[in-house]
């Protein structure tokens with residue numbers, strides 16, 4: 001007979017680990033197992049493009065919890081196994097090696113796989129993505145013999161990797177197809193600031209750069225050919241162009257969704273006893289005006305996992321956490337609160353030349369998000385402005401001498 005767990009978690013990443021932690025914290029006494037396709041115990045993904053890539057932190061220090069934690073909490077770790085199908089009626093999953101595992105409730109926490117670039121040369125040696133520990137270990141192995149690196153994609157992960165590699169003395173070119181970096185996630189002022197920072201650190205940031213294909217010799221990358229014919233020489237290429245949510249087995253089983261698996265405010269999918277959390281979960285987010293979105297952040301994975309643990313332990317509370325995110329590049333710590341997408345006004349607080357400033361994003365005069373660079377106070381105090389969608393005087397918002405917390409007290413929230 002197949003092994004059965006009361007709660008089976010698929011995906012041993014941030015969301016999966018936090019779901020098990022939160023269940024045990026809430027005194028859930030049933031059996032729990034986590035199945036993960038990677039061989040490792042759950043580890044933190046953000047250091048992969050930061051201090052782990054820089055070889056400043058060994059792998060043991062990025063484990064979410066030590067092995068003893070899982071043993072003591074009686075959370076079975078079924079690592080190195082990929083779930084390929086789900087049987088919602090029979091309450092079971094099947095792994096790639098044909099093993100069937102039963103569940104009472106299933107939590108789908110599979111994140112996403114790095115999006116592959118669809119051009120000739122994508123599979124050459126020396127072409128990497130940055131999603132797993134194995135990806136970064138492969139990259140690190142090649143670094144000693146690499147001098148030139150091309151990074152395709154000017155999003156957070158690509159820029160963080162570029163910053164680490166520039167600091168390691170590599171010649172780095174960032175190839176961004178749009179007319180600014182971070183275009184998907186930040187306003188123009190922040191994009192221009194980061195472009196200038198990278199250039200000041202010797203990174204060649206190319207905007208409007210359309211990759212035609214990746215060039216190679218004897219199975220190894222030698223450069224990136226751009227539309228127009230220019231070849232950017234590179235012994236290593238890092239592709240940072242986003243993820244594809246890993247939801248196929250669940251969608252094939254009939255779960256509703258599209259670019260992800262759809263969940264309600266308690267993380268429930270359309271299938272009975274199946275929840276989903278984290279990067280793969282398409283949810284109506286109150287900070288995106290209720291639009292169905294996927295958020296790719298540790299905060300979202302952890303908070304959704306806690307929401308699901310609450311639903312399973314009979315104390316449901318809907319998901320309404322304020323989104324937050326961080327990014328480290330050089331000596332710059334960016335902290336973001338809220339979602340700036342759809343803003344109609346950007347207000348600068350402080351001087352970017354001082355390398356400590358914030359940008360406040362407004363929509364119809366209400367504060368919807370802040371990007372804070374080396375500006376922890378604004379980040380901490382700005383959260384209340386975002387949470388209450390506060391209408392604040394734009395001149396006072398722009399005055400870095402006025403603490404943001406004083407603006408919360410001065411104004412009233414819309415609802």
Ligand SMILES: Cc1cc2nc3c(=O)[nH]c(=O)nc-3n(C[C@H](O)[C@H](O)[C@H](O)COP(=O)(O)OP(=O)(O)OC[C@H]3O[C@@H](n4cnc5c(N)ncnc54)[C@H](O)[C@@H]3O)c2cc1C
Nearest residue numbers: 011013014015037045046083110111278279296297298301
């Ligand atoms: C390089 C990098 C840097 C980042 N930096 C930041 C940052 O600075 N701040 C921030 O907030 N966020 C950051 N993120 C995003 C953050 O790491 C993710 O949002 C978070 O990991 C999402 O958690 P998750 O549990 O949804 O997915 P993951 O942590 O990706 O875990 C999913 C796990 O499920 C496994 N899996 C997938 N399919 C299957 C299957 N069929 N069967 C079994 N297992 C499966 C995957 O292999 C993976 O191990 C970064 C991400 C990366 C890759």
